[in-house]
Amino acid sequence: MYAFRTISVKPKLPENIIRLKELAYNFWFSWNTHARALFRKINEQLWDEVSHNPVKFLLHVNEEELEDIAQSDEYLKNYNKVFNDFDHYMTRDTWFSKKYPQYSGSPIAYFSAEFGLHESHPIYSGGLGMLAGDHLKSASDLGIPLVGVGLLYRHGYFNQAINRDGTQEAHYLYHNFSERPIIPLTNGGDKMISVDINGRKVYAKLWKCLVGRVILYMLDTNIPENNREDRKITDQLYGGDRETRISQEILLGIGGVKALRAVGINPAAWHINEGHAAFLVLERIRELVASGLSFDTAKEIVKSNTLFTTHTPVPAGHDMFGADLVERFLGNLYGELKIEREDLLELGWDENRKQFNMTLLALNLSNYCNGVSKLHGEVSKEMFSYLYPGLPVEEVPVHYITNGVHTGSWLAQELKDLYHIYLGEDWDENITDRNMWKKVNDIPDNLLWAVHQSLKEKMIAFVRNSLKKQRIRNQEPARRIKEVDQYLRPNVLTIGFARRFATYKRAGLLFLDRDRLNKLINNPQMPVQIIFAGKAHPADAAGQELIRQVYSISKEEEFRGKIVFLENYDIHMARILVQGVDVWLNTPRRPMEASGTSGQKAAANGVLNLSILDGWWPEAYNKENGFVIGEKKAYESEELQDRDDSFSLYATLEERVLPAYYNHEGGFPREWLKKMKNSMVSIAPVFSTERMVQEYTERYYVKSIKRWEYFIRDNYSAPRKLKDFKQFITENWHQVCIKRVDTNVNREMSVGSLLKINAYAEIGPLKPEDVDLEVVYGNITDRGLSNLSVSPMVYEGKEEDGTQRYLGQLILPQGTFGYTVRIIPGHQDFVRKFELPLVTWAENL
Numbered sequence: 001m002y003a004f005r006t007i008s009v010k011p012k013l014p015e016n017i018i019r020l021k022e023l024a025y026n027f028w029f030s031w032n033t034h035a036r037a038l039f040r041k042i043n044e045q046l047w048d049e050v051s052h053n054p055v056k057f058l059l060h061v062n063e064e065e066l067e068d069i070a071q072s073d074e075y076l077k078n079y080n081k082v083f084n085d086f087d088h089y090m091t092r093d094t095w096f097s098k099k100y101p102q103y104s105g106s107p108i109a110y111f112s113a114e115f116g117l118h119e120s121h122p123i124y125s126g127g128l129g130m131l132a133g134d135h136l137k138s139a140s141d142l143g144i145p146l147v148g149v150g151l152l153y154r155h156g157y158f159n160q161a162i163n164r165d166g167t168q169e170a171h172y173l174y175h176n177f178s179e180r181p182i183i184p185l186t187n188g189g190d191k192m193i194s195v196d197i198n199g200r201k202v203y204a205k206l207w208k209c210l211v212g213r214v215i216l217y218m219l220d221t222n223i224p225e226n227n228r229e230d231r232k233i234t235d236q237l238y239g240g241d242r243e244t245r246i247s248q249e250i251l252l253g254i255g256g257v258k259a260l261r262a263v264g265i266n267p268a269a270w271h272i273n274e275g276h277a278a279f280l281v282l283e284r285i286r287e288l289v290a291s292g293l294s295f296d297t298a299k300e301i302v303k304s305n306t307l308f309t310t311h312t313p314v315p316a317g318h319d320m321f322g323a324d325l326v327e328r329f330l331g332n333l334y335g336e337l338k339i340e341r342e343d344l345l346e347l348g349w350d351e352n353r354k355q356f357n358m359t360l361l362a363l364n365l366s367n368y369c370n371g372v373s374k375l376h377g378e379v380s381k382e383m384f385s386y387l388y389p390g391l392p393v394e395e396v397p398v399h400y401i402t403n404g405v406h407t408g409s410w411l412a413q414e415l416k417d418l419y420h421i422y423l424g425e426d427w428d429e430n431i432t433d434r435n436m437w438k439k440v441n442d443i444p445d446n447l448l449w450a451v452h453q454s455l456k457e458k459m460i461a462f463v464r465n466s467l468k469k470q471r472i473r474n475q476e477p478a479r480r481i482k483e484v485d486q487y488l489r490p491n492v493l494t495i496g497f498a499r500r501f502a503t504y505k506r507a508g509l510l511f512l513d514r515d516r517l518n519k520l521i522n523n524p525q526m527p528v529q530i531i532f533a534g535k536a537h538p539a540d541a542a543g544q545e546l547i548r549q550v551y552s553i554s555k556e557e558e559f560r561g562k563i564v565f566l567e568n569y570d571i572h573m574a575r576i577l578v579q580g581v582d583v584w585l586n587t588p589r590r591p592m593e594a595s596g597t598s599g600q601k602a603a604a605n606g607v608l609n610l611s612i613l614d615g616w617w618p619e620a621y622n623k624e625n626g627f628v629i630g631e632k633k634a635y636e637s638e639e640l641q642d643r644d645d646s647f648s649l650y651a652t653l654e655e656r657v658l659p660a661y662y663n664h665e666g667g668f669p670r671e672w673l674k675k676m677k678n679s680m681v682s683i684a685p686v687f688s689t690e691r692m693v694q695e696y697t698e699r700y701y702v703k704s705i706k707r708w709e710y711f712i713r714d715n716y717s718a719p720r721k722l723k724d725f726k727q728f729i730t731e732n733w734h735q736v737c738i739k740r741v742d743t744n745v746n747r748e749m750s751v752g753s754l755l756k757i758n759a760y761a762e763i764g765p766l767k768p769e770d771v772d773l774e775v776v777y778g779n780i781t782d783r784g785l786s787n788l789s790v791s792p793m794v795y796e797g798k799e800e801d802g803t804q805r806y807l808g809q810l811i812l813p814q815g816t817f818g819y820t821v822r823i824i825p826g827h828q829d830f831v832r833k834f835e836l837p838l839v840t841w842a843e844n845l
């Protein structure tokens with residue numbers, strides 16, 4: 001193609017509303033309705049046309065309209081109020097500044113392949129991106145010195161159109177970045193970095209966007225400095241082939257570190273949000289090796305302040321690359337890291353040494369690893385347990401922090417207004433305050449119901465409008481277009497199911513028994529209507545088939561106008577649905593849903609969850625705040641599981657959900673309203689990113705920063721010693737064993753009496769302080785011990801036979817237990833137990 005330059009001709013903003021431009025470039029607007037209203041008020045139609053993108057709006061709005069509005073006292077009053085709020089927000093003291101003032105200058109880098117901030121900036125595909133976006137927003141609210149790093153995709157994820165026969169069409173729209181709320185970085189010209197990819201130098205232009213107080217940096221290879229192929233690296237999110245994928249991940253990981261350096265940021269902690277970004281560890285090792293450290297010491301240093309969050313138990317969610325691909329794309333690193341090919345592969349080799357696994361790379365070079373719900377934490381322990389041979393699964397060092405949502409971004413303004421009155425003016429600065437949320441119970445039923453119904457009607461209007469547009473585009477007959485106006489009724493129980501159409505999410509579960517579904521939908525006393533939406537990945541044929549199935553059912557006579565499928569699920573649609581339906585349905589095949597967050601958005605809006613006990617739901621469900629489908633049970637076959645779960649789904653709807661919804665007293669469904677309030681009270685304060693980011697900060701970020709400060713002292717003296725220690729221990733561990741164990745009691749003892757255990761260990765050339773001995777006890781199961789408790793033993797001295805004696809003393813609770821003794825390496829600089837995956841258990845017990 002020929003070259004051209006871009007130029008934007010913009011209308012002039014009147015002086016007294018000049019700060020609209022500043023507002024347009026800060027995603028703070030995305031969670032502040034009154035801020036968005038400043039744009040909408042000027043020209044509502046244009047606001048919708050530009051997909052609520054304020055930058056594009058200011059580019060296309062008429063100068064006369066701007067001048068008119070700048071005369072309106074009412075408008076200026078709102079304008080001043082919004083900027084008062086904005087200025088207060090940007091400068092106020094925060095949770096972090098009060099709690100950790102000493103770390104205000106210690107940046108935390110947060111790397112993710114996708115970020116979902118707002119519909120005007122579509123660089124996300126699903127839950128992972130939403131979570132990352134909400135993470136940045138809460139980091140801003142809490143004043144965490146976080147910086148985001150991601151890629152700027154020219155076409156983002158695809159736009160979905162459903163054609164007349166229900167087939168999903170994927171459209172990649174061209175996005176003009178000068179019309180987006182993003183800002184190119186310049187220093188004279190464009191600010192750029194370069195990365196070696198596949199033997200070529202690839203340049204990336206740097207952009208940023210502002211998310212309240214937080215900055216997200218993004219890399220873009222679509223620039224003239226690159227050849228055609230390399231320009232396409234940042235074309236699509238999750239598009240292209242394996243080569244594109246590894247190129248993207250090299251750009252994100254390695255390029256991302258270079259980008260931070262280019263803007264002068266030296267992070268004190270690093271957060272890898274899913275394996276896509278794991279290559280960042282290689283660049284950090286390279287930097288350290290270039291400064292004269294050995295590869296092994298560099299690894300130790302990188303680990304010291306790195307955190308990895310894993311997001312899926314689905315194998316396809318873990319990125320892997322063949323060794324040949326790694327060799328070809330990263331071969332240049334062997335020399336720079338001063339290592340052999342095998343050493344590099346060793347960092348991410350999977351069990352069979354066939355594929356280089358990004359999850360393992362991240363795990364191997366992080367001090368902390370977490371899943372995203374309690375159940376997912378357990379599943380992940382199981383999944384990674386082979387990396388810790390000899391360790392009971394429950395002790396595999398993978399923990400969890402349950403996901404949440406950014407409350408302000410997902411809550412309906414009408415509810416915010418109610419909260420303002422009933423929870424207090426600064427309710428949004430105390431999201432995690434459980435007592436505050438109890439005041440939801442003070443909201444009068446009639447008010448809450450009126451708000452809920454008005455949101456539902458708004459949603460129904462949105463649904464009709466969306467279907468109408470789709471049918472007009474598909475040139476359907478006038479009758480089909482017109483009848484949309486009769487679709488969905490505000491007094492009918494409405495179920496929402498909107499999520500990616502991945503097969504494990506089982507969008508078709510409700511269709512397994514067509515007759516029973518028919519009876520549910522068309523029950524004259526207690527009818528049901530259902531709204532579906534969601535994209536299937538373009539390479540996922542089964543997911544697309546599911547969409548076709550839902551679409552075709554929605555066209556059948558008995559379901560027409562009662563089951564609908566909306567095309568092009570995105571943040572905007574998500575917001576409207578989670579605010580407007582009565583029930584949010586979630587039917588994943590347990591335990592495949594790592595967390596799920598859409599149900600949390602729904603709950604804060606008083607929408608009741610009806611969900612499989614998977615992901616976050618088992619932690620939240622308290623019998624009164626929603627409904628469960630199925631059991632906490634493992635299945636041998638998917639067919640059986642699907643059948644059981646669908647039975648349970650129908651039965652729960654028939655026996656519990658519908659009676660509660662349709663039982664009115666004095667004009668209101670009192671029982672339902674009670675559950676709505678219970679859902680808000682019990683879920684909103686806990687399943688928020690406010691709580692989640694606080695947990696990340698306290699449990700990982702601050703510790704990582706501290707460790708970093710300690711590690712860099714005296715030219716990295718601590719990690720150098722730690723590396724030597726680990727090497728020494730690893731080489732000599734085969735000489736370590738527990739020779740014998742004796743105790744003061746046999747088989748039985750009385751409640752409250754002391755159990756004394758002596759263990760005699762051989763430790764070869766190790767010193768007694770290099771190891772820890774522990775008594776481990778727990779319940780006896782067919783897989784060994786479970787519900788473990790661990791009690792440290794004390795070193796007592798050397799015996800005549802050369803063994804080292806350790807004493808454990810404990811008082812067991814009543815019951816029957818199994819106990820044993822083990823020996824593990826110990827060092828004052830271990831940040832966690834099992835930093836070395838070495839453990840030796842007593843034999844001959």
Ligand SMILES: *Cc1c(COP(=O)(O)O)cnc(C)c1O
Pocket residue numbers: 125126127128130498499500569570571574575595596597598599601
């Ligand atoms: C919240 C959200 C998701 C994630 O929801 P799940 O419950 O994890 O499926 C996906 N897409 C959009 C647009 C969302 O808003």
